[in-house]
Amino acid sequence: MVSLAKVLTISKELLTPADILIIISAVFLSTWLYYFFWFDNNQQGKADTLLVQYAESLPQEYPLNQDQIINIQGHIGPSLIEIKQGKARFIHSSCRNQFCVFHSWLSVSGDTTACLPNRISISLKGTSSQYDAIAGRQ
Amino acid sequence: MKLHLTTTHQDHRIALLAALAISIHIIESAFPSPLPGIKPGLANVITLFTFIMYGWRAALQVSLLRVIISSLVLGTFLSPTFLLSLSGALLSLCSLIFFQFLFHLLHMKPPSAIGYAVIAAISHMSGQFFIAWYFFIPHPGLFKLLPIFITFAVLLGIVSGIITQLIIKTIKSDTNQ
Numbered sequence: 181m182v183s184l185a186k187v188l189t190i191s192k193e194l195l196t197p198a199d200i201l202i203i204i205s206a207v208f209l210s211t212w213l214y215y216f217f218w219f220d221n222n223q224q225g226k227a228d229t230l231l232v233q234y235a236e237s238l239p240q241e242y243p244l245n246q247d248q249i250i251n252i253q254g255h256i257g258p259s260l261i262e263i264k265q266g267k268a269r270f271i272h273s274s275c276r277n278q279f280c281v282f283h284s285w286l287s288v289s290g291d292t293t294a295c296l297p298n299r300i301s302i303s304l305k306g307t308s309s310q311y312d313a314i315a316g317r318q
Numbered sequence: 319m320k321l322h323l324t325t326t327h328q329d330h331r332i333a334l335l336a337a338l339a340i341s342i343h344i345i346e347s348a349f350p351s352p353l354p355g356i357k358p359g360l361a362n363v364i365t366l367f368t369f370i371m372y373g374w375r376a377a378l379q380v381s382l383l384r385v386i387i388s389s390l391v392l393g394t395f396l397s398p399t400f401l402l403s404l405s406g407a408l409l410s411l412c413s414l415i416f417f418q419f420l421f422h423l424l425h426m427k428p429p430s431a432i433g434y435a436v437i438a439a440i441s442h443m444s445g446q447f448f449i450a451w452y453f454f455i456p457h458p459g460l461f462k463l464l465p466i467f468i469t470f471a472v473l474l475g476i477v478s479g480i481i482t483q484l485i486i487k488t489i490k491s492d493t494n495q
Contacts, residue, residue, distance in 0.1 A: 194430045194431075194432075194483055194487075195430060195432065195433075196426075196427045196428070196429055196430055196433070197426060197427065198421050198426050198427060198428060198429035198433055199429045199430050199432050199433035201429075201433075202417075202429055202433040202436050202437060203432070203433065203436060203472075203476070206436050206440060206472045206475075207472065209440070209468065210465060210468045210469045210472055213464055213465040213468055214465040217461050217462050217464060217465055218462065218465065289458075290457070290458040290459050291459075292459060
């Protein structure tokens with residue numbers, strides 16, 4: 181068996197400056213990726229449209245600059261979706277787990293949440309975003 | 319008529335290393351992974367070992383043989399899995415060659431297996447990730463997973479680098495005796 185101490189001594193003997201450079205830049209790279217994709221909302225597109233989709237039907241579009249509450253009939257009951265100050269959320273759903281309600285506000289283009297029991301999904305789309313929020317490439 | 323094929327010592331060595339890599343790849347694919355897309359990548363240890371000991375040509379042969387033959391055995395040949403595996407293997411080898419050349423240009427002592435393993439793991443992961451994003455799931459939300467994947471790649475890369483380093487050290491001390 182190779183003990184941990186032996187591994188450490190071998191690593192210490194054989195780590196070259198290049199190794200240390202690589203490991204440090206790898207750590208920096210992954211930290212930066214967390215920041216870039218999780219916390220920096222500016223680089224992601226501003227959303228201006230809410231897409232609401234029930235089952236396999238075409239998504240319906242709602243503008244985000246008009247505050248309103250949308251009542252949509254789902255597979256097992258109604259769902260209430262609120263649009264307020266450019267953000268959107270589920271405020272009520274007929275499902276048991278209420279994951280969609282706990283997901284809270286969607287604010288950035290590409291944000292998506294879904295109520296699977298009720299077969300309703302909502303996502304935000306921005307005109308500045310170069311990708312469709314839902315459509316897939318065939 | 320009898321077909322006669324002359325093989326060199328190098329051919330035997332590549333066949334042996336490829337066989338090892340294929341077996342590791344197949345055994346590894348039998349274990350379920352906690353998160354889809356994250357694997358220890360132990361077959362990469364063999365590619366890395368070949369790259370350091372015998373150069374990039376041998377490593378390219380070993381890794382292509384591994385990807386093609388193990389996909390034939392697992393039944394994923396020319397499937398999306400195969401495409402992901404191939405792109406990861408090729409990109410990781412390309413970046414290994416690139417970094418070896420870069421450190422040569424900078425007149426620095428080349429990295430040990432640990433540095434190379436981290437490079438290989440990160441580029442393998444990002445190669446697969448971009449192919450997966452471009453061809454299969456072109457949704458911008460997929461990028462929220464990239465940091466997690468890269469973190470695991472760095473950690474598992476260090477582990478496989480230490481394993482490779484131990485193998486190289488053992489083999490070198492055996493041949494010196």
